[in-house]
Amino acid sequence: MKTILKMYEHLDWANQRILETLQSMEGENQEANRLFSHILFAEKVWITRLQGLDSSRLPIWSSKVDIEVCANLVIQNKKSLTTFLTNISNTDLDKLISYSNSKGQEFKNSVRDILTHVALHGQYHRGQINSRLRADGSEPVNIDYITFVR
Template sequence: MKTIQKMFEHLNWANQRILEIFQNVEIGEQQLSLFSHILYSEQVWLTRLKGMDSLQMPIWEDGDITVCAKLIKQNEENFKTFLTEIAKTDLDNLITYTNSSGKEFMTSIRDILTHVALHGQYHRGQINSRLRVDGIDPVNIDYITFVR
């Protein structure tokens, strides 16, 4: 559980660093779309982890910097609460959920939480690649930088 909590601390830190660069430079539509996708996906997965229906929730939704800042704050608070509440739960318990295509799956809490952390890092890497193409220095969001 300590590793998962640390991964989510990193996730929040990395999201905040991306937000800060977006607030200070002109960014393209693709970067903003990827970033809002990360944040909306975090909400969808948390909803699924809580056993609630996520079918009507957006995954790819246009957003702006203000919306992204709000989502970061909400997601950080909601995941902190969730991780605190499940601290004594067996992380290998299975969650049943329906994906955005309507297909039902069963996945462990551990695997879902790991996916959420890795999914965001994957897309933040895409954002950094696009920033570089646009002549903007990428944001250092490496885990090792976070723990230093």
């Protein structure tokens, strides 16, 4: 549980750093915003599933997203994840969660595997954002875990 909690502290820290960078840019980087919103929408979907609720009507991707939508999602997701993580124990990590994906296919995964997926999924797409920023002539955001723990 200690490792998962640290991963989620890093997730929030990395989301905050990406958000601040995207908010401070002159002109909008639509692809970076789209990728960032995907991270946040996916977090919301998985949080909803972990809560045992239906996620089928929640978006995963959006073609055009205002950065303020992302800012609100960062706050909402942090609050929801903090509440969820505060209320689970080590034994809850092996509990199976049943859910349907966006195509209606049913799956079961453990809470531990879902939480690990969400943290890794976000880091993957934050890397894509950094690649897009560099391609557009901006400095990538240092979101390395080791930088976070230093």
